[in-house]
Amino acid sequence: MSQDQWSAVDRYITDLLVPQDEALKAALASSAAAGLPAINVAPNQGKLLHLLAQTAGARRILEIGTLGGYSTIWLARALPPDGRLISLEADPKHAEVARGNIAAAGLSGVVDIRLGKALESLARIEAEKLPPFDFIFIDADKAGLPDYFAFALKLARQGTLIIADNVVREGGVIDSNNADPNIKGVRRMNELIAAEPRVSATAVQTVGVKGYDGFALIRVIA
Template sequence: MSQQTWTAVDDYFNNALLPADPVLDGARALSAREGLPDIAVAPNQGRLLHMIARIHGARRILEVGTLGGYSTIWLARALPQDGTLISLEVDPHHAEVARANLKSAGLEGRAEVRVGRAVDSLAALAQERPEPFDFVFIDADKPSNADYLQWALQLSRPGTVIVVDNVVRDGKVIDPNSADSSVQGVRRLVDVMADEPRLTATAVQTTGVKGYDGFIFAIVES
């Protein structure tokens, strides 16, 4: 199968099942105008994250990697009125765009974007001793995935769902000798998860408009 076919299939399902959404379309458009890389989750993937958070009844969501706030909007919309989302972004310009998109979505009171290296922001967040998060979405620099997971565990509770994006890397994840730091970051993450008794996890491969990739889904057991 080709990328053309994968994209056409995504387009078919998206056109049938995802109605037009000016807010989300506007978030993508502003991100493009502001020069942000086109690496946000696809619409059907955003809907999937939204549905998982809703099914789980998440009240508190942590996102590592904001970009322009596209996935942030999907996740924040899944929250109840008293819900809270904290998203971490290293690039101040990306954070500025994300905040503008969240404001346009009417979610600025529910979703907070913090700027800085995620490992530093996570350490600072842990110092605040917040109420545990119910759902964690990790979609930032892949070499730091294992570090993000360790902090996510500290900030979670039994039953917390953790989703990590971009773990298949066009199939390159199976190469133990890869010189790609992102591939090695995913492999370190998998090793940590495999050895972590507090987690039950699985990986799902995906094809679509974003190419060949996949997610890891995990549940915190204790």
């Protein structure tokens, strides 16, 4: 198996099951034109997030890490008419591009993009005493995963589904001696999840146009 074959299979799946509309295409194009890194989820992964949020019956979604708003659009479209999505972004340029993409997709009335460091934004959300979120997608810096997971638990309810992206790191996650802060962050989050009786979780390896990685699925059960 090779990267070429993984990518070809992803294209086959996307062409058949994930038709891209103009808003999603435009979001990717404007992000690329602005020089944003091409680290957004793949189209079939965006559709997976969309289906998971719908299956969870999500009315309130929290996204940690906006980038250009590609995954934000997928998630926002899973909400009912009265649903809301808050997305956190630390980079002003990324937030500006994302707001434009969200507006072009007709979702400005649904999505609230908050600029600032994620931990500071999460603390403000906690202080606002908002209703708990039904679905939380964590796709920010991996060194911060332990803290993001801890906050996600505070902002969740029984039944909330938490998804953390990029948790396999091309297999690097199994190397306990790896000094990469991203890998250390993933491993520490996994340890916290394993020791947390309030959640039930697993992780899945993935291959495709984004290479070899994976995501964690965490359901709050108590």
